[in-house]
Amino acid sequence: MADGSKWAPYIDKMQEQLSRLAPVEILQNLTAGKTLKAYAADKLAKIAIGDCTTGDGRHIGMCTIVPLEQYWLPLFFSFWEEREKEITFLVDIIPTVDSLVDEPYRIRYFDSIQPMWVKFASLPGITPFEDDAVRALCSIVYTAAVVPVDREGMRLAALAPHTEYLKSYIDFVKDAPLADGEAKLKEIKRKIEALKTALRSYVQRQYAGAIHEDMIKVFF
Numbered sequence: 001m002a003d004g005s006k007w008a009p010y011i012d013k014m015q016e017q018l019s020r021l022a023p024v025e026i027l028q029n030l031t032a033g034k035t036l037k038a039y040a041a042d043k044l045a046k047i048a049i050g051d052c053t054t055g056d057g058r059h060i061g062m063c064t065i066v067p068l069e070q071y072w073l074p075l076f077f078s079f080w081e082e083r084e085k086e087i088t089f090l091v092d093i094i095p096t097v098d099s100l101v102d103e104p105y106r107i108r109y110f111d112s113i114q115p116m117w118v119k120f121a122s123l124p125g126i127t128p129f130e131d132d133a134v135r136a137l138c139s140i141v142y143t144a145a146v147v148p149v150d151r152e153g154m155r156l157a158a159l160a161p162h163t164e165y166l167k168s169y170i171d172f173v174k175d176a177p178l179a180d181g182e183a184k185l186k187e188i189k190r191k192i193e194a195l196k197t198a199l200r201s202y203v204q205r206q207y208a209g210a211i212h213e214d215m216i217k218v219f220f
Helices: 010-021 103-109 111-120 132-137 154-174 182-206 213-219
Strands: 024-031 034-041 044-053 059-067 075-082 086-094 143-148
Touching: 010 034, 010 044, 010 059, 010 075, 010 154, 034 213, 044 213, 059 154, 059 182, 075 154, 075 182, 086 154, 103 111, 111 154, 132 182, 143 154, 182 213
Parallel strands: none
Antiparallel strands: 024 034, 034 044, 044 059, 059 075, 075 086, 086 143
16 A cells, blocks of 8 residues: 555454354365465355455455345445545345344344444444335444544444344344245245345456456356
8 A cells, every 4th residue: 555554354354254264165266366265164155255356455354244045134244445545335134034124133133233323423424325126125223434544543433333233133144934835925925035136246246357257256
């Protein structure tokens, strides 16, 4: 980095939380300027985490957790784009059912983390996520920001929502129940595929050439 400062420890801090899931590694690809790992774990179809540096001086990180379709459990999504003087991010626990209709689901997963969402609302640079298609997928308690890195500690301050949302998600996994009935299973399966397609499309559209297609496939 031109000013001599270091990138935020996105991978290290997220991995600290992921270790609580006792994940089993199914893919590792470590090369100069790139980290990509994928895991399986109880109740989860796949955990993927990775980062890369781009030729134009950006540090891009991402973590996705896709639940097994038979569980009544949201999808975790964390996106991080870091520049020398600015960090753009989105982190959310995305519903895999219609949370406006399924009140118990909304109460269990989103009402419970609203105090955390309120806490991060005072982070400098908080703003609605700029992409309409992605924003339409998100829960009512997603956190997005364009954080100015104008003083010491701002990189870690911007990273805090990611680790805290992930910590909450991992707590949800432990007690996640099985989906109730065939109709709910079909709804969850359909929604998970739609979420993966939409998120993949956003990353491909926004970062064509910066993130390799093979890397995107691992996440989605």
